[in-house]
Amino acid sequence: MKVKTFLQYKHQQQAYKIFKSYPNLFTKAELKILREDLKTGDNKSHFKFVAVDKEQVVGFISLATCYATDYSWQVNWLAVHPDFQRLGVGRLLINFLFQKAKKLGLKRLFVETCSCQGEKPARLFYQKHGFKKIARLPDFYARKHSKVIYLKNIVE
């Protein structure tokens, strides 16, 4: 398995399908934004990485500035193929992203999650990788679906 930084058209399509396979986690509106994000190449404020196993994309992650600030960055999108869960694909991707963050000289990273049951694996995943819960916006996405924000300080 390897991480690729340049997304060919087929990678974009395969990555999109992974997110689409979680209809309870990603809304149609989010998928629309993702489709546009995937089409655009990397630029100085948005980087995308895919994990590829035997020519097949099995995971996707991206790193971007928060709401067009230059100062704060976030893990923007993350998903691993349902058949490849818990095999270390997410770990491979986030460690790659941490390396990129260090190269960019970033000091901290944010990530936004939902408090819902479906995102429990994601929340545990981020905690395992050093993210600390810093805020909770109650009933943000829907009733009882709060936004939970995590922060990780990048150490040299």
Ligand SMILES: CC(C)(COP(=O)(O)OP(=O)(O)OC[C@H]1O[C@@H](n2cnc3c(N)ncnc32)[C@H](O)[C@@H]1OP(=O)(O)O)[C@@H](O)C(=O)NCCC(=O)NCCS
């Ligand atoms: C979150 C997600 C990306 C994790 O990817 P993954 O490749 O399965 O994770 P890894 O195998 O690299 O796991 C690394 C660690 O994260 C934690 N973790 C991951 N999945 C977990 C789960 N289902 N339950 C508990 N801990 C979990 C564990 O600590 C794990 O280490 P371990 O296996 O040695 O115990 C994956 O579950 C996913 O795609 N979820 C659906 C999409 C999603 O929620 N995206 C994030 C939206 S904010």
